Structures are given as C-alpha cells and as structure tokens.
Amino acid sequence: MESSIDKHLVCPRRLSRRVADDYQPPFPLFVARAAEDLKQVVMAYFGIQYQGQDKKPAALAALRKIVDLFAGNDGPLSYDLTHHVDAYGYDNLIAVAYWRDPAAHCRWLRSTAVAGWWDSDERLADGIGYFREIVSPRAEQYETLFTHAQAEKYQGVGAIMDSASGEIQEHGYWGSMRDRIPISQTDWMSPSGDLEILSGDPRRGGRVTVRGHDNIALIRSGQDWREADGAERELYLSEMEPPLRQGMDFVRDNGPAIGCYSNRYVRNIDLDGNLMDETYDIGYWRSLAHLERWAESHPSHLKIFVTFFRVITGLQKLRLYHEVSVFDLSDQLYEYINCHSNTGMLRDASIQAMAA
C-alpha cells in the first residue's frame, strides 16, 4: 500500500491527514501517477449550446470544428466529447481537452486558428451558444481516483498522466479526497472572493466573461459501463445510475444553497453525436469544503455512496473514477457567447453581483 501523494510531491506537513498511519482502507483503489516533469495541467471545457433540433447540425459542425482545432500544433494530448440537456432545456455539447504543458496550451489558444475562430464576430451570429471554461491546477492541486489499475484506460486527466499507482491508502473515509490533494499537506484550500462578471451582461447574451476566485474546486466524476455485461450492466443501470442521476440533478438545481456553482451530468458521444455507455459529472464548487459537506451529509449523495460501498467489491468491468482540482484565481478562464444567463458560472456570478 502506498500514499496517494506521489513521493516527489510530499513535503513537510503543516496540516495532518485525517487518519493515522495504520489506517487500512476497506477495498483497493488506485490513482494516476505522473513523472516529475508534470508541473501543471490544463483542463479545457469547450461548450456548444443550442435549443431545438434544427440547430443540431450547426452544433455538431461546431463540435467538429473544435476537434479539428485540437489537431493543430500544440493541441491537447487527450480529449472526449459529451452531450447533456441542462436544467433549462437547452442541449449542450462539450469537448473537454487536457494538456500536460500549460505553455503549449497557451500557444494553442493564442494561435491564429483558435483565437481567430473564437474571437470572430461570426461566433455571435451562428445561432448557437458557445462557452469555454479553462482551468489549470498545478500538480499539487489535484487528485485522481480509479477503481481500476489499467492506466491505458484512464479517463479525464488520468489519460495524460503516465501510469497507475499501487493500492493507495487515502480512501474509504470522508476527508480522503482532501488528503489525496498534495497541497492539503500545508494549505486549507479556502476560497477567497466571489464570482464576478468581468465583462458583458448575461441577460443580454453576447460575450460574457466571469472572474473566478482562489480555490474554486472542480470535480469530474465518471462512470464507464462500456465493457460491463449481464448482471453488472443491469446492476449499474438499475441500482447505481438512478440515485446518481437524482443526486446530480439535486446539486444542479440547488447549487446556490449548498455552494455548487455549476453541475453537469453529461454523457459521452462520438463525433456524430451518438451516445456511448459512459457518463460523468462536471461540478464546480465554491470550495473543496463545500463539496465535502454536501458529499458527506446530504441524503442525495449518501445514497450514492452507500450503493457504491455495497457493490464495489463485486465490480468487474464497470469502471468508476473521479478527479478533483482546486485552482488559483489566475489559472481560470470562464467565457460565454450567447449562452442563456444560467449557464455555467453565469448563474451564480449574477447572483453574487446582485448581492454585492
């Protein structure tokens, strides 16, 4: 058994873990490992928003355009595509891409091809909405967790890392998520400030940018039942998925009360928009502590958790994973073009602006 914090990320502690050194987790889980050269990653969510099936071809064309851009110089090392319908009935496609080198990402983002496309006034006239939410945690600001140890099948940020760990110690107790993030050795990851509308007006559409704040926390929590068959597939779809969906809808719809800025339960698709047997949730929280409080005390999550604990040791082909990151203010970019005013960070940025 090994610590989820990789050796080169261990530092003298100012804060202790929640469990003693002799703690034994109740079943094995794994994390993604990366060599020391990985100092900071980029997680870039590019979204397309539309309403009405007549807009679907344009939306899918935009998605293909983004994927084409990924193929350019300095493009991401990995990406995947998803669809979801949000709480307001809008369809959303997202291409999320991962870079292992923030400088490469920066060059890519500023390239004529990418910047020219995003900044063009044509984007305002496409009849669909766009957003990009780009965050860059340093190596000490994120953690991963997988039910499986095959690194070649790792999703999310794990796909741009190098290998799988052995069985790790910090899981199976509330607070283990925090304990897996290396910076928790010295830092509470407390939020500072509020969301702020930097430019534009969400009620009028057009281009709107939102300023985040230190230590916004992002969780990507995934489920992959592509290889699960028979009883396991049935178990997932009949017992695990319904409470999961219920919990994710709760968080989506009750965000301001619990400190969740945005929650999207998305389904993987191929480039033609066909649904795949993979889903994940993308949740932005005011802080890791807010995410912790909901996860460990709200019935909607405890139901998910109890089911997971009950079935975990019997899982064969169903793959579950998550990644949780926190960010410095300066490592976040939230931009929206002609999206409805409750999209992503817009909802709570507007609420916090009115309260201020």
Added chain:
Amino acid sequence: MESSIDKHLVCPRRLSRRVADDYQPPFPLFVARAAEDLKQVVMAYFGIQYQGQDKKPAALAALRKIVDLFAGNDGPLSYDLTHHVDAYGYDNLIAVAYWRDPAAHCRWLRSTAVAGWWDSDERLADGIGYFREIVSPRAEQYETLFTHAQAEKYQGVGAIMDSASGEIQEHGYWGSMRDRIPISQTDWMSPSGDLEILSGDPRRGGRVTVRGHDNIALIRSGQDWREADGAERELYLSEMEPPLRQGMDFVRDNGPAIGCYSNRYVRNIDLDGNLMDETYDIGYWRSLAHLERWAESHPSHLKIFVTFFRVITGLQKLRLYHEVSVFDLSDQLYEYINCHSNTGMLRDASIQAMAA
C-alpha cells in the same frame, strides 16, 4: 461560536482539526463545561444479569442494594438506572454512576461496604449474574454533545459537570467527534494490544476479569423524549427510533467484524423497574477510528444520521446527547460474576484469546 475544547484544555497542536477556522456548522449544538479542577472522571457501569421473570425480584433487590451503596461515603455525584434484553435473551439491569474525583471513587470502591459486598462468595450463589465495567477518562480524553443548552438537564457525564457551552464549532462533519476530544490535538488515540482474559473462564461462569488495552473508546448516546409531546413524540417514535434500534442491533450482533466489543441499547427505569421515556446506547469500540468508520460509512448509521439531520432544526422538547471517551489501559476495570460468556467484553476477549 466557541471551540468545543475548553480554553484550559487547549494546547499546541501536533495534529490539525479536519476543518478550517472559518467552518460554520449547519445548526447549533452544545457541550458540557467543567472547571479546571475536574482532571479525571469515573464512569462506572454496575450490571445485574438474569434470565426468567422469577429472578426479577432478586435482580431488582440487587439494583437497590447498589443504589444504597451509592449513598455511602464517597459515593457518585450522579447515577441512572436502565434495563435491556441482550442478544442472548438475558435481562440486564445497569446502574451507571459518575464520579468527578477518581480518588473518592477509589475510596468508595474499596470501602468495607462495597468491597465486602462485591467480593463476597454470596455473590456467586445469588442465582443472578453481576458485572462492573469501570472506566476513567481524563479531562482531555472525553467529549460531550447536546442538542440543548440547559446544563441542569444534562445526562451522563454532563450531569457531574458545571455548565453548558455556547454554540460550538466542531460538529456537523465526520471527524468532529475526534476534534472535540482535547487529546486529539496531539494524539491519534490508537489502540494498543488486545482484550485478554485476566482470570477465570467465561465458559465456566464464576468470576472473570478482562484486561482492556489503551484507547478503547466508549460512546454513550442518549435520547430523552419525556417532555416531547404530540407531533414531536410521534416523529421520534415512528421515524427516529426504528432506524436507531435497527442500527444498534446491527452493531450489537456484528461487533467482531466492525470493531465493536459490546453494544447495549438500554432503556431508563426507576428503582421499581418501571420504564421511562429515555434510552441510550452504550458501546465499547476497539478504537475511536473503528467507531468513526462505522458511523460514517455503514448504511445502518447513515440512516440514523440522515434522519437526525433532517429533523434536528425542528426539535423542541426531544433531547439528544452523547459522550465519547477513550481510556488508558490502567484506567479500565472489567469484571463479571456468573454472566453468560458473551456478556460485555467477555465475547471478544474470548475470541481474541483463541486467536492468540
């Protein structure tokens, strides 16, 4: 808002709390406070075990005898009486008594009246069983928690303390129990060693003594609905009590698998054995960490917890409380006279003896 750790028990931390200084609990709870002269308390559970209603008069007479002894010199400052039927169908009466001064307790225990009665061979011939489980946490080794701030109504160890705190910060998150115990500032409270039969043979009856080990954890968790009326009484009895009983039975019956040595869900009685509208659970655990793991991950406790969280802010007259203590090896005494071999510490002491 104040820390649950009283000012005179604060010391330089070697271990951090689980939550940051700006943590805000979701509703108010309170702890018992005692002046600095309280250095160590004694919690003494005196039990009487019998089978068959024909033995009840003898059992009640023994209970009255114990209460008479309490009234002697150096007797306890507070006590209460309970009844429960254990997993093996035996009736058990317990008189639990609290001392604020271990020296006074020691003088009382060694007095001719008390020692003469307990040590007498007549106890072996009474046709009923006896046990005494006596533990003495130092002020830094225990915590309390109450839904109410009226110290004059505090039960358990709270009854021998001096006052109620204001609203305390360390509650509403898993790990807060640990954070409320002052010694958690510097110590993991890890268990050392196993239970051991010191003398006697549980299978043959007679007198048996069990040796504990460092940092056995004891929880007394109570429910008092004497003053609750109408809807609140109905809420307690129909929604809160059933999952509580189910959870307590689970722990009682599955102790060895989860690290619970003994669990008794008892109901308060008067000296004549009449039932009162008060119950509590008395659970001995191998360690605080074992209690934590069960409480925060087992469906049987999460169900209790979720119900509590749902109704807590509406409670008026229902009083809930708990106290959790850990002990040095030398501050524990477990003795049994003609009890069945699964009574109290005997069950797991025998299991651990066979495994050794």
